[in-house]
């Protein structure tokens with residue numbers, strides 16, 4: 001289906017890419033891979049996307065744990081490149097759940113006839129750049145065999161949260177019960193009825209899973225290392241009047257969203273929490289608590305830049321926990337003492353209420369002892385064995401770099417991406433890394449990615465890459481990579497921006513602290529969508545300044 005952004009460029013026959021299998025290898029068929037394929041077709045390039053899963057959808061294919069749901073409103077967590085698509089699609093809920101988002105991804109694949117260029121159940125295990133020929137060779141594992149696919153360009157649409165982190169616990173191999181990871185949840189529903197279930201991890205995934213499993217399990221034991229702040233989403237059916245209002249001028253919402261650092265349009269204020277009277281501050285926090293979702297952080301303008309303001313907001317949420325959780329000891333264990341929103345703010349309407357159930361118990365790994373080891377029948381913490389029939393790892397991801405580094409990528413002179421990023425990832429604008437010509441990343445390290453409405457970021461990144469490839473082809477050139485100086489300056493800018501936010505002050509997956517041995521570097525660009533877009537556009541306006549094209 002055509003859309004207004006299709007570009008008309010030389011057809012592949014007119015390009016000089018005849019010596020390769022396809023012009024472009026795309027890795028991944030999630031939201032980024034799907035849209036990238038669509039745009040590459042618009043450029044007249046041949047492309048093939050390789051996807052490990054047996055279906056499209058990426059993150060929303062793998063994260064099918066009970067309760068999985070997006071924390072960005074559906075009307076905004078959706079593609080905007082096709083007005084027909086955004087007008088035709090109707091979301092059933094304010095915040096869509098995983099099955100509906102997956103159905104949407106499948107619809108997009110069908111609607112734009114993308115499946116014919118997607119090879120499923122095919123993992124790109126390695127990719128090697130040959131500097132003499134200017135060709136990428138990807139090793140693709142499919143059906144027990146490995147084949148090589150050559151291309152001029154390699155575009156990594158691998159997602160930010162796609163390399164699951166499953167910490168190794170002593171004795172795990174002895175455990176006779178069943179085990180799951182939220183990021184690789186089985187396709188067939190899991191029945192926990194009557195079982196003794198344990199869950200390790202209380203980040204967004206654990207917090208969404210816990211209330212659902214508690215409904216089913218005989219007993220649920222939650223093993224919590226760090227309590228998180230959870231704000232309600234007040235999710236419900238999408239209001240048809242609201243939907244109609246947005247659709248009457250969808251562009252207005254999309255444009256407004258792009259003016260916000262997060263790329264999400266929700267009510268916000270710019271004043272300081274310190275300037276408000278106690279009554280006004282309380283009223284404002286209540287108002288934003290009532291609004292629901294991540295927008296709580298918009299109650300005042302300085303919650304992520306002023307520690308004192310942040311503390312006032314954190315105290316408000318702590319007060320809510322004390323009100324909701326009946327057992328003061330459990331409430332105390334559930335109460336975070338770190339900066340609000342430093343780790344990603346979690347969203348759920350009934351998470352805290354779940355701990356009022358008799359069949360749910362909380363083990364605080366900070367005060368009751370670390371996880372010691374598994375036995376055949378349970379988990380030992382602080383010398384106490386908790387009997388378990390099943391354990392759920394909600395232990396997160398090797399975020400933002402893991403999905404790139406798990407592919408053995410080697411560039412100029414055989415340098416691997418993993419070697420280059422040993423002390424932390426280094427990219428120019430998140431798009432490219434010097435020494436890896438013709439390789440592009442979508443929502444790569446150094447881009448706003450996970451700190452934004454990631455679908456908006458995906459589209460912005462892909463439009464930029466499309467424009468860049470189009471320019472390269474029009475100039476009759478075939479190779480692009482960043483200038484090392486430009487890349488280093490961007491890494492500095494990413495670090496400078498991180499230094500201005502309270503988000504860089506705690507251990508989180510934003511700065512690699514969740515993975516033992518990972519360099520402690522704030523990975524995404526926290527300068528916000530407007531500044532990032534400005535930097536991307538400036539590079540283009542200045543003739544792709546900072547990139548070497550030839």
Ligand code: NA7
Pocket residue numbers: 161167182200201202203204205206207224225226344365371394395396397509514
């Ligand atoms: P997160 O947010 O990284 O959460 C992982 C949780 O697992 C977190 O509570 C961790 O505690 C805990 N964890 C990790 N390793 C261990 C060990 N070894 N022992 C005990 N507990 C552990 O991942 P999610 O999947 O929940 O969410 C990731 C993003 O996906 C989310 O923000 C959304 O954007 C979607 P810790 O906090 O490190 O003490």
